Amino acid sequence: MIALSTIAFMILLSNLLIQHKLNQILNDSRVINVAGRQNMLSQRLSNAAIKLRTTLSAQERAEISREMETTLNLLTRSQNALLSSDPEMMVEAKNSSETLKLYENLDSAYHQMVHHGYALHKLNSAAQVYDSTQARYHISSILAQENVFLSGMDAIVNQYDIESRARVDNLIEVEQTLMIIALGIILLEVIFIFRPLAHFIKKIVYTLNQSRIQAKNLAHERTILLRSLQRSQKNLSNVYTAIEQTTLFAKSNLSTQITHVSCQFLAFMGYVNAPYPVLLSDLLQVKDSLLKQKLSYVKNHGSWNGDLRIRSIDEEVKWINMTILPVRNDQGELYEYLFLNTDITQKKEAQFKLQQAKKEKRQQKLYNQRIQSILIMNAQEKERKHIAMDLHDNIGQSITALKYYVEALYSQPEALQVKESLKNISVQLQDTIKNVRRTSFSLMPSVLEHYGIASVLNNFAVEMQRITGQHIVFINTDNFDQRLHATAETNLYRIAQEGVNNALKYAEATTIKIILSSESQKLYLEIIDDGRGFDLNQLTIYPDKTSTGHGIANMQERTKYLMGRFKVDSSPGLGTRILIQVPLNKNKHFIYGNSITS
Structure with missing residues:
Protein backbone atom coordinates (compact mmCIF):
# COMPACT_ATOMS: atom_id res chain seq x y z
CA MET A 1 0.00 0.00 0.00
CA PHE A 194 7.86 -8.76 -8.04
CA ARG A 195 11.04 -10.83 -7.85
CA PRO A 196 9.94 -12.69 -4.66
CA LEU A 197 6.49 -13.18 -6.19
CA ALA A 198 8.05 -14.66 -9.34
CA HIS A 199 10.00 -17.17 -7.24
CA PHE A 200 6.84 -18.06 -5.32
CA ILE A 201 4.81 -18.64 -8.51
CA LYS A 202 7.62 -20.73 -10.00
CA LYS A 203 7.59 -22.94 -6.90
CA ILE A 204 3.80 -23.41 -7.08
CA VAL A 205 3.94 -24.28 -10.79
CA TYR A 206 6.67 -26.83 -10.05
CA THR A 207 4.48 -28.42 -7.35
CA LEU A 208 1.52 -28.65 -9.74
CA ASN A 209 3.71 -30.23 -12.41
CA GLN A 210 4.96 -32.85 -9.94
CA SER A 211 1.35 -33.66 -8.99
CA ARG A 212 0.47 -34.10 -12.66
CA ILE A 213 3.44 -36.46 -13.20
CA GLN A 214 2.45 -38.49 -10.13
CA ALA A 215 -1.14 -38.85 -11.40
CA LYS A 216 0.15 -39.95 -14.81
CA ASN A 217 2.41 -42.57 -13.18
CA LEU A 218 -0.52 -43.94 -11.17
CA ALA A 219 -2.59 -44.31 -14.33
CA HIS A 220 0.30 -46.10 -16.06
CA GLU A 221 0.72 -48.51 -13.12
CA ARG A 222 -3.01 -49.27 -13.22
CA THR A 223 -2.76 -50.18 -16.92
CA ILE A 224 0.22 -52.49 -16.28
CA LEU A 225 -1.65 -54.21 -13.43
CA LEU A 226 -4.70 -54.89 -15.60
CA ARG A 227 -2.56 -56.39 -18.36
CA SER A 228 -0.71 -58.58 -15.84
CA LEU A 229 -4.00 -59.89 -14.45
CA GLN A 230 -5.21 -60.76 -17.94
CA ARG A 231 -2.03 -62.69 -18.73
CA SER A 232 -2.22 -64.57 -15.40
CA GLN A 233 -5.80 -65.56 -16.02
CA LYS A 234 -4.99 -66.79 -19.53
CA ASN A 235 -1.97 -68.79 -18.32
CA LEU A 236 -3.97 -70.33 -15.49
CA SER A 237 -6.70 -71.48 -17.89
CA ASN A 238 -4.05 -73.18 -20.11
CA VAL A 239 -2.34 -75.06 -17.28
CA TYR A 240 -3.22 -78.73 -17.14
CA THR A 241 -1.89 -81.44 -14.94
CA ALA A 242 0.06 -83.85 -17.18
CA ILE A 243 0.37 -86.64 -14.70
CA GLU A 244 -2.59 -87.25 -12.43
CA GLN A 245 -4.21 -90.28 -10.97
CA THR A 246 -5.62 -92.29 -13.86
CA THR A 247 -7.81 -94.61 -11.82
CA LEU A 248 -10.93 -92.88 -13.15
CA PHE A 249 -11.30 -94.56 -16.52
CA ALA A 250 -13.88 -96.21 -18.70
CA LYS A 251 -14.34 -97.83 -22.11
CA SER A 252 -17.16 -97.64 -24.58
CA ASN A 253 -17.98 -99.00 -28.02
CA LEU A 254 -18.61 -96.85 -31.03
CA SER A 255 -22.21 -96.27 -29.87
CA THR A 256 -21.01 -94.88 -26.48
CA GLN A 257 -22.26 -97.97 -24.62
CA ILE A 258 -20.06 -98.65 -21.58
CA THR A 259 -17.95 -101.77 -21.98
CA HIS A 260 -15.84 -101.30 -18.87
CA VAL A 261 -15.64 -98.79 -15.98
CA SER A 262 -13.30 -98.70 -12.98
CA CYS A 263 -14.63 -99.06 -9.46
CA GLN A 264 -13.02 -95.75 -8.48
CA PHE A 265 -14.91 -94.02 -11.30
CA LEU A 266 -18.21 -95.58 -10.20
CA ALA A 267 -17.54 -94.55 -6.59
CA PHE A 268 -16.65 -91.08 -7.80
CA MET A 269 -19.99 -90.85 -9.60
CA GLY A 270 -21.88 -92.22 -6.52
CA TYR A 271 -22.74 -95.65 -7.91
CA VAL A 272 -21.69 -97.74 -4.88
CA ASN A 273 -23.43 -101.15 -4.87
CA ALA A 274 -25.84 -99.82 -7.45
CA PRO A 275 -26.32 -100.58 -11.14
CA TYR A 276 -24.91 -97.93 -13.47
CA PRO A 277 -26.40 -96.72 -16.76
CA VAL A 278 -25.60 -98.34 -20.09
CA LEU A 279 -24.67 -95.17 -21.95
CA LEU A 280 -21.66 -93.11 -20.91
CA SER A 281 -23.64 -89.86 -21.45
CA ASP A 282 -26.19 -91.06 -18.87
CA LEU A 283 -23.42 -91.91 -16.42
CA LEU A 284 -21.88 -88.46 -16.76
CA GLN A 285 -25.29 -86.73 -17.12
CA VAL A 286 -24.20 -84.82 -20.19
CA LYS A 287 -25.94 -84.49 -23.52
CA ASP A 288 -25.39 -87.47 -25.81
CA SER A 289 -24.90 -85.11 -28.75
CA LEU A 290 -22.05 -83.38 -26.93
CA LEU A 291 -20.27 -86.67 -26.25
CA LYS A 292 -20.73 -87.87 -29.85
CA GLN A 293 -19.27 -84.54 -31.03
CA LYS A 294 -16.10 -85.20 -28.98
CA LEU A 295 -15.87 -88.79 -30.33
CA SER A 296 -16.21 -87.53 -33.89
CA TYR A 297 -13.29 -85.20 -33.24
CA VAL A 298 -11.23 -88.14 -31.89
CA LYS A 299 -12.05 -90.22 -34.96
CA ASN A 300 -10.76 -87.52 -37.28
CA HIS A 301 -7.86 -86.12 -35.23
CA GLY A 302 -6.67 -88.98 -33.02
CA SER A 303 -7.42 -87.70 -29.49
CA TRP A 304 -9.23 -85.05 -27.44
CA ASN A 305 -8.51 -83.48 -24.08
CA GLY A 306 -10.57 -81.01 -22.14
CA ASP A 307 -12.47 -80.12 -18.97
CA LEU A 308 -16.00 -81.42 -18.62
CA ARG A 309 -18.74 -80.44 -16.17
CA ILE A 310 -20.71 -83.49 -14.99
CA ARG A 311 -23.22 -84.48 -12.31
CA SER A 312 -23.08 -87.43 -9.91
CA ILE A 313 -26.05 -89.67 -9.09
CA ASP A 314 -27.01 -87.31 -6.23
CA GLU A 315 -26.88 -84.28 -8.61
CA GLU A 316 -23.59 -83.00 -7.18
CA VAL A 317 -21.69 -80.92 -9.72
CA LYS A 318 -18.20 -82.27 -10.42
CA TRP A 319 -15.43 -81.40 -12.81
CA ILE A 320 -13.15 -83.85 -14.61
CA ASN A 321 -10.28 -83.47 -17.03
CA MET A 322 -11.08 -86.05 -19.73
CA THR A 323 -8.71 -87.51 -22.31
CA ILE A 324 -10.38 -89.59 -25.05
CA LEU A 325 -8.15 -92.02 -26.95
CA PRO A 326 -9.16 -94.26 -29.88
CA VAL A 327 -8.53 -98.01 -29.58
CA ARG A 328 -7.84 -99.92 -32.82
CA ASN A 329 -7.40 -103.59 -33.70
CA ASP A 330 -4.54 -105.24 -35.53
CA GLN A 331 -6.07 -104.17 -38.84
CA GLY A 332 -6.15 -100.55 -37.68
CA GLU A 333 -9.89 -100.42 -37.42
CA LEU A 334 -11.45 -98.33 -34.65
CA TYR A 335 -13.62 -100.48 -32.43
CA GLU A 336 -13.77 -98.68 -29.02
CA TYR A 337 -12.80 -95.53 -27.03
CA LEU A 338 -10.78 -95.18 -23.87
CA PHE A 339 -11.73 -92.42 -21.41
CA LEU A 340 -9.03 -91.35 -18.95
CA ASN A 341 -10.34 -88.92 -16.33
CA THR A 342 -8.87 -86.82 -13.54
CA ASP A 343 -10.87 -85.28 -10.72
CA ILE A 344 -10.31 -81.49 -10.92
CA THR A 345 -13.33 -80.42 -8.86
CA GLN A 346 -11.21 -78.93 -6.08
CA LYS A 347 -8.96 -77.30 -8.66
CA LYS A 348 -11.95 -75.71 -10.40
CA GLU A 349 -13.36 -74.54 -7.07
CA ALA A 350 -9.93 -73.14 -6.17
CA GLN A 351 -9.74 -71.42 -9.56
CA PHE A 352 -13.18 -69.95 -9.05
CA LYS A 353 -12.29 -68.72 -5.59
CA LEU A 354 -8.99 -67.35 -6.91
CA GLN A 355 -10.76 -65.54 -9.72
CA GLN A 356 -13.24 -64.12 -7.27
CA ALA A 357 -10.43 -63.03 -4.96
CA LYS A 358 -8.51 -61.46 -7.85
CA LYS A 359 -11.64 -59.75 -9.06
CA GLU A 360 -12.30 -58.33 -5.62
CA LYS A 361 -8.64 -57.34 -5.28
CA ARG A 362 -8.70 -55.70 -8.70
CA GLN A 363 -11.90 -53.84 -7.87
CA GLN A 364 -10.41 -52.75 -4.54
CA LYS A 365 -7.22 -51.63 -6.33
CA LEU A 366 -9.21 -49.68 -8.90
CA TYR A 367 -11.33 -48.18 -6.13
CA ASN A 368 -8.22 -47.12 -4.22
CA GLN A 369 -6.69 -45.63 -7.37
CA ARG A 370 -9.93 -43.81 -8.05
CA ILE A 371 -9.93 -42.40 -4.53
CA GLN A 372 -6.29 -41.32 -5.02
CA SER A 373 -7.22 -39.69 -8.34
CA ILE A 374 -10.09 -37.87 -6.63
CA LEU A 375 -7.80 -36.62 -3.87
CA ILE A 376 -5.19 -35.49 -6.40
CA MET A 377 -7.81 -33.67 -8.50
CA ASN A 378 -9.25 -31.99 -5.40
CA ALA A 379 -5.76 -30.93 -4.31
CA GLN A 380 -5.04 -29.56 -7.78
CA GLU A 381 -8.31 -27.62 -7.84
CA LYS A 382 -7.58 -26.21 -4.36
CA GLU A 383 -4.09 -25.18 -5.46
CA ARG A 384 -5.46 -23.62 -8.65
CA LYS A 385 -7.92 -21.61 -6.61
CA HIS A 386 -5.11 -20.42 -4.33
CA ILE A 387 -2.94 -19.42 -7.30
CA ALA A 388 -5.87 -17.65 -8.96
CA MET A 389 -6.47 -15.56 -5.82
CA ASP A 390 -2.75 -14.65 -5.59
CA LEU A 391 -2.61 -13.69 -9.26
CA HIS A 392 -5.70 -11.54 -9.03
CA ASP A 393 -5.11 -9.91 -5.64
CA ASN A 394 -1.35 -9.27 -5.73
CA ILE A 395 0.25 -9.31 -9.17
CA GLY A 396 -2.76 -7.94 -11.04
CA GLN A 397 -3.09 -4.88 -8.79
CA SER A 398 0.64 -4.11 -8.81
CA ILE A 399 0.94 -4.37 -12.59
CA THR A 400 -2.18 -2.23 -13.03
CA ALA A 401 -0.63 0.52 -10.85
CA LEU A 402 2.57 0.37 -12.90
CA LYS A 403 0.58 0.63 -16.11
CA TYR A 404 -1.18 3.80 -14.92
CA TYR A 405 2.10 5.38 -13.90
CA VAL A 406 3.84 4.54 -17.18
CA GLU A 407 0.90 5.96 -19.13
CA ALA A 408 1.15 9.15 -17.08
CA LEU A 409 4.86 9.50 -17.94
CA TYR A 410 4.09 8.76 -21.57
CA SER A 411 1.73 11.76 -21.75
CA GLN A 412 4.62 14.20 -21.07
CA PRO A 413 5.78 16.19 -24.14
CA GLU A 414 9.59 15.90 -23.81
CA ALA A 415 12.25 13.15 -23.74
CA LEU A 416 11.17 11.32 -26.93
CA GLN A 417 13.42 8.28 -26.46
CA VAL A 418 12.17 7.71 -22.92
CA LYS A 419 8.68 8.28 -24.21
CA GLU A 420 9.04 5.49 -26.79
CA SER A 421 10.47 3.10 -24.22
CA LEU A 422 7.66 3.85 -21.80
CA LYS A 423 5.15 3.25 -24.58
CA ASN A 424 6.57 -0.24 -25.14
CA ILE A 425 6.51 -0.91 -21.39
CA SER A 426 2.87 0.18 -21.26
CA VAL A 427 1.88 -2.21 -24.06
CA GLN A 428 3.76 -5.08 -22.40
CA LEU A 429 2.13 -4.40 -19.03
CA GLN A 430 -1.30 -4.30 -20.63
CA ASP A 431 -0.70 -7.72 -22.23
CA THR A 432 0.57 -9.05 -18.90
CA ILE A 433 -2.57 -7.86 -17.09
CA LYS A 434 -4.70 -9.53 -19.76
CA ASN A 435 -2.80 -12.82 -19.43
CA VAL A 436 -2.95 -12.72 -15.61
CA ARG A 437 -6.71 -12.19 -15.69
CA ARG A 438 -7.13 -14.97 -18.27
CA THR A 439 -4.97 -17.36 -16.22
CA SER A 440 -6.84 -16.46 -13.02
CA PHE A 441 -10.19 -17.08 -14.72
CA SER A 442 -9.01 -20.39 -16.23
CA LEU A 443 -7.58 -21.72 -12.96
CA MET A 444 -10.67 -21.19 -10.80
CA PRO A 445 -13.46 -18.72 -11.72
CA SER A 446 -14.97 -17.26 -8.57
CA VAL A 447 -18.44 -17.40 -10.15
CA LEU A 448 -18.34 -21.22 -9.91
CA GLU A 449 -17.97 -21.11 -6.13
CA HIS A 450 -20.73 -18.55 -5.57
CA TYR A 451 -23.31 -19.02 -8.36
CA GLY A 452 -23.00 -22.51 -9.84
CA ILE A 453 -22.34 -24.26 -13.13
CA ALA A 454 -24.83 -22.33 -15.31
CA SER A 455 -23.41 -18.91 -14.36
CA VAL A 456 -19.78 -19.97 -14.73
CA LEU A 457 -20.39 -21.52 -18.18
CA ASN A 458 -22.06 -18.27 -19.29
CA ASN A 459 -19.14 -16.16 -17.97
CA PHE A 460 -16.66 -18.61 -19.53
CA ALA A 461 -18.30 -18.23 -22.97
CA VAL A 462 -18.32 -14.42 -22.71
CA GLU A 463 -14.68 -14.26 -21.53
CA MET A 464 -13.40 -16.68 -24.21
CA GLN A 465 -15.25 -14.77 -26.92
CA ARG A 466 -13.70 -11.52 -25.73
CA ILE A 467 -10.20 -13.02 -25.58
CA THR A 468 -10.23 -15.01 -28.85
CA GLY A 469 -12.58 -12.92 -30.98
CA GLN A 470 -14.47 -16.08 -32.04
CA HIS A 471 -18.24 -16.58 -31.71
CA ILE A 472 -18.67 -18.53 -28.45
CA VAL A 473 -22.15 -18.71 -26.88
CA PHE A 474 -23.75 -20.43 -23.89
CA ILE A 475 -27.34 -21.72 -24.18
CA ASN A 476 -29.30 -22.76 -21.07
CA THR A 477 -32.29 -24.41 -22.75
CA ASP A 478 -34.48 -24.84 -19.68
CA ASN A 479 -32.88 -22.17 -17.42
CA PHE A 480 -31.21 -24.75 -15.18
CA ASP A 481 -30.04 -22.87 -12.06
CA GLN A 482 -29.71 -25.59 -9.41
CA ARG A 483 -26.51 -25.92 -7.38
CA LEU A 484 -24.71 -29.25 -7.67
CA HIS A 485 -22.01 -30.78 -5.54
CA ALA A 486 -18.81 -28.71 -5.76
CA THR A 487 -16.93 -31.69 -7.23
CA ALA A 488 -19.57 -32.14 -9.94
CA GLU A 489 -19.58 -28.44 -10.87
CA THR A 490 -15.77 -28.34 -11.03
CA ASN A 491 -15.57 -31.43 -13.28
CA LEU A 492 -18.36 -30.20 -15.60
CA TYR A 493 -16.59 -26.84 -15.92
CA ARG A 494 -13.26 -28.57 -16.69
CA ILE A 495 -14.95 -30.70 -19.35
CA ALA A 496 -16.43 -27.61 -21.03
CA GLN A 497 -13.10 -25.80 -20.75
CA GLU A 498 -11.25 -28.75 -22.35
CA GLY A 499 -13.80 -29.01 -25.16
CA VAL A 500 -13.69 -25.30 -26.03
CA ASN A 501 -9.87 -25.16 -25.87
CA ASN A 502 -9.61 -28.20 -28.19
CA ALA A 503 -12.04 -26.59 -30.65
CA LEU A 504 -10.05 -23.34 -30.71
CA LYS A 505 -6.53 -24.81 -30.69
CA TYR A 506 -6.82 -27.92 -32.89
CA ALA A 507 -10.10 -27.66 -34.81
CA GLU A 508 -9.66 -23.92 -35.63
CA ALA A 509 -13.38 -23.40 -34.99
CA THR A 510 -15.02 -19.98 -35.45
CA THR A 511 -18.37 -20.79 -33.81
CA ILE A 512 -18.70 -22.79 -30.59
CA LYS A 513 -21.91 -23.53 -28.66
CA ILE A 514 -22.04 -24.65 -25.02
CA ILE A 515 -25.53 -26.07 -24.33
CA LEU A 516 -26.82 -27.01 -20.86
CA SER A 517 -30.13 -28.86 -20.45
CA SER A 518 -31.79 -31.18 -17.96
CA GLU A 519 -34.54 -33.75 -17.54
CA SER A 520 -36.10 -35.18 -14.42
CA GLN A 521 -33.11 -37.39 -13.61
CA LYS A 522 -30.45 -36.37 -16.16
CA LEU A 523 -28.23 -33.35 -16.83
CA TYR A 524 -26.81 -32.83 -20.33
CA LEU A 525 -23.79 -30.75 -21.41
CA GLU A 526 -23.04 -30.32 -25.13
CA ILE A 527 -20.07 -28.65 -26.84
CA ILE A 528 -20.65 -28.11 -30.58
CA ASP A 529 -18.14 -26.48 -32.97
CA ASP A 530 -17.84 -25.84 -36.70
CA GLY A 531 -14.14 -26.77 -36.84
CA ARG A 532 -12.37 -29.13 -39.19
CA GLY A 533 -13.33 -32.28 -37.25
CA PHE A 534 -11.36 -35.54 -37.17
CA ASP A 535 -11.56 -39.25 -37.94
CA LEU A 536 -13.04 -41.15 -34.99
CA ASN A 537 -11.42 -44.40 -36.16
CA GLN A 538 -7.95 -42.90 -35.95
CA LEU A 539 -8.75 -41.53 -32.50
CA THR A 540 -9.90 -44.99 -31.36
CA ILE A 541 -6.76 -46.70 -32.68
CA TYR A 542 -4.30 -44.12 -31.42
CA PRO A 543 -6.01 -42.25 -28.52
CA ASP A 544 -2.73 -41.00 -27.00
CA LYS A 545 -0.89 -39.99 -30.17
CA THR A 546 -2.51 -36.57 -30.52
CA SER A 547 -3.31 -33.72 -28.17
CA THR A 548 -6.96 -34.00 -29.26
CA GLY A 549 -7.05 -37.66 -28.19
CA HIS A 550 -5.42 -36.80 -24.87
CA GLY A 551 -7.98 -34.03 -24.25
CA ILE A 552 -10.89 -36.36 -25.05
CA ALA A 553 -9.38 -38.98 -22.74
CA ASN A 554 -9.35 -36.39 -19.93
CA MET A 555 -13.01 -35.53 -20.57
CA GLN A 556 -13.92 -39.24 -20.60
CA GLU A 557 -12.11 -39.79 -17.31
CA ARG A 558 -13.93 -36.88 -15.64
CA THR A 559 -17.28 -38.11 -17.03
CA LYS A 560 -16.59 -41.63 -15.73
CA TYR A 561 -15.83 -40.13 -12.32
CA LEU A 562 -19.26 -38.45 -12.40
CA MET A 563 -20.87 -41.86 -13.19
CA GLY A 564 -22.00 -40.36 -16.47
CA ARG A 565 -21.92 -41.14 -20.19
CA PHE A 566 -19.60 -39.58 -22.77
CA LYS A 567 -20.21 -39.45 -26.51
CA VAL A 568 -18.34 -37.70 -29.32
CA ASP A 569 -19.42 -37.35 -32.97
CA SER A 570 -17.02 -35.90 -35.54
CA SER A 571 -16.05 -36.18 -39.20
CA PRO A 572 -13.32 -34.37 -41.18
CA GLY A 573 -14.67 -31.02 -42.33
CA LEU A 574 -18.00 -31.36 -40.47
CA GLY A 575 -17.11 -30.13 -37.00
CA THR A 576 -17.42 -31.92 -33.66
CA ARG A 577 -20.24 -32.58 -31.16
CA ILE A 578 -19.48 -33.73 -27.61
CA LEU A 579 -22.34 -34.88 -25.34
CA ILE A 580 -21.97 -35.52 -21.58
CA GLN A 581 -24.84 -37.02 -19.58
CA VAL A 582 -24.71 -37.21 -15.78
CA PRO A 583 -27.42 -38.61 -13.48
CA LEU A 584 -29.65 -36.49 -11.26
CA ASN A 585 -32.24 -37.56 -8.73
CA LYS A 586 -35.79 -36.20 -8.82
CA ASN A 587 -34.69 -33.00 -7.11
CA LYS A 588 -31.86 -32.49 -9.64
CA HIS A 589 -29.12 -33.25 -7.15
CA PHE A 590 -25.93 -34.80 -8.42
CA ILE A 591 -25.41 -38.54 -7.97
CA TYR A 592 -21.85 -39.89 -7.84
CA GLY A 593 -20.13 -42.82 -6.20
CA ASN A 594 -22.70 -44.66 -4.07
CA SER A 595 -24.29 -41.59 -2.52
CA ILE A 596 -26.49 -38.65 -3.43
CA THR A 597 -25.30 -35.17 -2.48
CA SER A 598 -26.79 -31.79 -3.13
Missing part, protein backbone atom coordinates in the same frame (compact mmCIF):
# COMPACT_ATOMS: atom_id res chain seq x y z
CA ILE A 2 2.86 2.37 0.73
CA ALA A 3 4.38 1.72 -2.71
CA LEU A 4 1.04 2.25 -4.46
CA SER A 5 0.38 5.44 -2.46
CA THR A 6 3.85 6.76 -3.35
CA ILE A 7 3.25 6.11 -7.03
CA ALA A 8 -0.16 7.80 -6.89
CA PHE A 9 1.32 10.82 -5.10
CA MET A 10 4.14 11.10 -7.64
CA ILE A 11 1.67 10.92 -10.52
CA LEU A 12 -0.52 13.64 -8.99
CA LEU A 13 2.44 15.89 -8.14
CA SER A 14 3.98 15.43 -11.58
CA ASN A 15 0.73 16.28 -13.36
CA LEU A 16 0.13 19.40 -11.24
CA LEU A 17 3.67 20.76 -11.69
CA ILE A 18 3.79 20.03 -15.39
CA GLN A 19 0.33 21.50 -15.96
CA HIS A 20 1.34 24.66 -14.11
CA LYS A 21 4.56 25.00 -16.11
CA LEU A 22 2.78 24.33 -19.39
CA ASN A 23 0.22 27.06 -18.62
CA GLN A 24 3.07 29.49 -17.95
CA ILE A 25 4.81 28.55 -21.22
CA LEU A 26 1.54 28.89 -23.13
CA ASN A 27 0.98 32.37 -21.68
CA ASP A 28 4.60 33.30 -22.55
CA SER A 29 3.95 32.31 -26.16
CA ARG A 30 0.86 34.54 -26.30
CA VAL A 31 2.74 37.46 -24.72
CA ILE A 32 5.63 37.10 -27.18
CA ASN A 33 3.16 36.94 -30.05
CA VAL A 34 1.38 40.14 -28.92
CA ALA A 35 4.70 41.91 -28.29
CA GLY A 36 5.99 40.95 -31.71
CA ARG A 37 2.76 42.17 -33.26
CA GLN A 38 3.36 45.63 -31.76
CA ASN A 39 6.29 46.09 -34.16
CA MET A 40 4.05 45.20 -37.08
CA LEU A 41 1.35 47.62 -35.88
CA SER A 42 3.89 50.45 -35.46
CA GLN A 43 5.17 49.86 -39.00
CA ARG A 44 1.61 49.82 -40.33
CA LEU A 45 1.01 53.17 -38.58
CA SER A 46 4.17 54.60 -40.15
CA ASN A 47 3.15 53.35 -43.61
CA ALA A 48 -0.25 55.00 -43.26
CA ALA A 49 1.42 58.29 -42.26
CA ILE A 50 3.77 58.11 -45.27
CA LYS A 51 0.78 57.60 -47.57
CA LEU A 52 -0.76 60.81 -46.22
CA ARG A 53 2.34 62.81 -47.24
CA THR A 54 1.35 62.68 -50.85
CA THR A 55 -1.45 64.86 -52.14
CA LEU A 56 -4.55 62.70 -52.05
CA SER A 57 -8.22 63.30 -52.37
CA ALA A 58 -10.38 63.75 -49.31
CA GLN A 59 -11.97 60.35 -49.86
CA GLU A 60 -8.61 58.57 -49.96
CA ARG A 61 -7.42 60.41 -46.85
CA ALA A 62 -10.60 59.40 -45.01
CA GLU A 63 -10.06 55.72 -45.96
CA ILE A 64 -6.43 55.80 -44.80
CA SER A 65 -7.55 57.59 -41.65
CA ARG A 66 -10.02 54.77 -40.81
CA GLU A 67 -7.27 52.20 -41.30
CA MET A 68 -5.00 54.27 -39.06
CA GLU A 69 -7.71 54.39 -36.36
CA THR A 70 -8.04 50.57 -36.36
CA THR A 71 -4.28 50.20 -36.09
CA LEU A 72 -4.07 52.69 -33.22
CA ASN A 73 -6.88 50.99 -31.30
CA LEU A 74 -5.22 47.56 -31.61
CA LEU A 75 -1.81 49.03 -30.76
CA THR A 76 -3.04 50.69 -27.57
CA ARG A 77 -5.11 47.66 -26.48
CA SER A 78 -2.19 45.30 -27.01
CA GLN A 79 0.18 47.63 -25.13
CA ASN A 80 -2.27 47.82 -22.20
CA ALA A 81 -2.64 43.98 -22.23
CA LEU A 82 1.14 43.56 -22.06
CA LEU A 83 1.29 45.87 -19.07
CA SER A 84 -1.95 45.07 -17.21
CA SER A 85 -3.35 41.75 -18.66
CA ASP A 86 -6.41 41.28 -20.89
CA PRO A 87 -8.64 38.18 -20.35
CA GLU A 88 -10.30 38.59 -23.72
CA MET A 89 -6.94 38.48 -25.48
CA MET A 90 -5.93 35.57 -23.15
CA VAL A 91 -2.88 37.55 -22.04
CA GLU A 92 -1.76 37.56 -18.40
CA ALA A 93 0.85 40.21 -17.63
CA LYS A 94 3.56 38.86 -15.32
CA ASN A 95 6.38 41.22 -16.18
CA SER A 96 9.69 40.97 -14.45
CA SER A 97 11.54 44.05 -13.14
CA GLU A 98 13.81 44.00 -16.24
CA THR A 99 10.79 43.94 -18.55
CA LEU A 100 9.04 46.80 -16.70
CA LYS A 101 12.22 48.87 -16.96
CA LEU A 102 12.26 48.35 -20.72
CA TYR A 103 8.61 49.42 -20.89
CA GLU A 104 9.48 52.61 -18.96
CA ASN A 105 12.26 53.43 -21.48
CA LEU A 106 9.76 52.90 -24.29
CA ASP A 107 6.89 54.80 -22.71
CA SER A 108 7.74 58.25 -24.18
CA ALA A 109 8.13 57.02 -27.78
CA TYR A 110 4.94 54.98 -27.49
CA HIS A 111 2.80 57.86 -26.19
CA GLN A 112 4.12 60.32 -28.81
CA MET A 113 3.36 57.90 -31.65
CA VAL A 114 -0.13 57.29 -30.32
CA HIS A 115 -0.76 60.99 -29.67
CA HIS A 116 0.38 62.13 -33.14
CA GLY A 117 -1.38 59.22 -34.73
CA TYR A 118 -4.77 60.08 -33.26
CA ALA A 119 -4.14 63.80 -34.09
CA LEU A 120 -3.37 62.90 -37.70
CA HIS A 121 -6.49 60.72 -37.83
CA LYS A 122 -8.68 63.55 -36.57
CA LEU A 123 -7.12 65.99 -39.05
CA ASN A 124 -7.90 63.69 -41.97
CA SER A 125 -11.44 62.90 -40.94
CA ALA A 126 -14.19 64.20 -43.18
CA ALA A 127 -15.51 66.63 -40.60
CA GLN A 128 -12.22 68.57 -40.27
CA VAL A 129 -10.63 71.11 -42.54
CA TYR A 130 -7.43 69.57 -43.83
CA ASP A 131 -4.29 71.48 -42.73
CA SER A 132 -1.27 70.15 -44.63
CA THR A 133 1.26 71.91 -42.35
CA GLN A 134 -0.09 70.24 -39.21
CA ALA A 135 -0.34 66.94 -41.08
CA ARG A 136 3.36 67.05 -42.05
CA TYR A 137 4.25 67.85 -38.45
CA HIS A 138 2.33 64.85 -37.09
CA ILE A 139 3.73 62.56 -39.80
CA SER A 140 7.31 63.62 -39.04
CA SER A 141 6.76 63.04 -35.32
CA ILE A 142 5.41 59.54 -35.94
CA LEU A 143 8.29 58.59 -38.22
CA ALA A 144 10.80 60.07 -35.78
CA GLN A 145 9.57 57.80 -32.94
CA GLU A 146 9.17 54.66 -35.07
CA ASN A 147 12.77 53.44 -34.82
CA VAL A 148 12.87 54.12 -31.07
CA PHE A 149 9.64 52.11 -30.58
CA LEU A 150 10.82 49.25 -32.80
CA SER A 151 14.15 48.97 -30.97
CA GLY A 152 12.43 49.08 -27.58
CA MET A 153 9.87 46.39 -28.54
CA ASP A 154 12.65 44.18 -29.94
CA ALA A 155 14.42 44.41 -26.60
CA ILE A 156 11.16 43.54 -24.80
CA VAL A 157 10.51 40.55 -27.07
CA ASN A 158 14.06 39.32 -26.48
CA GLN A 159 13.55 39.67 -22.74
CA TYR A 160 10.29 37.70 -22.94
CA ASP A 161 12.08 35.01 -24.94
CA ILE A 162 14.89 34.74 -22.39
CA GLU A 163 12.42 34.41 -19.52
CA SER A 164 10.35 31.81 -21.44
CA ARG A 165 13.44 29.72 -22.18
CA ALA A 166 14.35 29.80 -18.51
CA ARG A 167 10.89 28.46 -17.63
CA VAL A 168 11.21 25.67 -20.23
CA ASP A 169 14.63 24.70 -18.83
CA ASN A 170 13.14 24.66 -15.36
CA LEU A 171 10.27 22.43 -16.60
CA ILE A 172 12.77 19.98 -18.12
CA GLU A 173 14.73 19.81 -14.88
CA VAL A 174 11.55 19.17 -12.86
CA GLU A 175 10.42 16.51 -15.32
CA GLN A 176 13.77 14.73 -15.27
CA THR A 177 13.88 14.82 -11.49
CA LEU A 178 10.39 13.32 -11.20
CA MET A 179 11.27 10.71 -13.82
CA ILE A 180 14.39 9.63 -11.91
CA ILE A 181 12.40 9.35 -8.68
CA ALA A 182 9.64 7.34 -10.41
CA LEU A 183 12.09 4.95 -12.06
CA GLY A 184 13.80 4.48 -8.72
CA ILE A 185 10.47 3.53 -7.09
CA ILE A 186 9.71 1.08 -9.91
CA LEU A 187 13.15 -0.50 -9.54
CA LEU A 188 12.67 -0.95 -5.79
CA GLU A 189 9.27 -2.58 -6.34
CA VAL A 190 10.74 -4.95 -8.92
CA ILE A 191 13.52 -5.96 -6.50
CA PHE A 192 11.49 -6.28 -3.30
CA ILE A 193 8.00 -7.23 -4.56
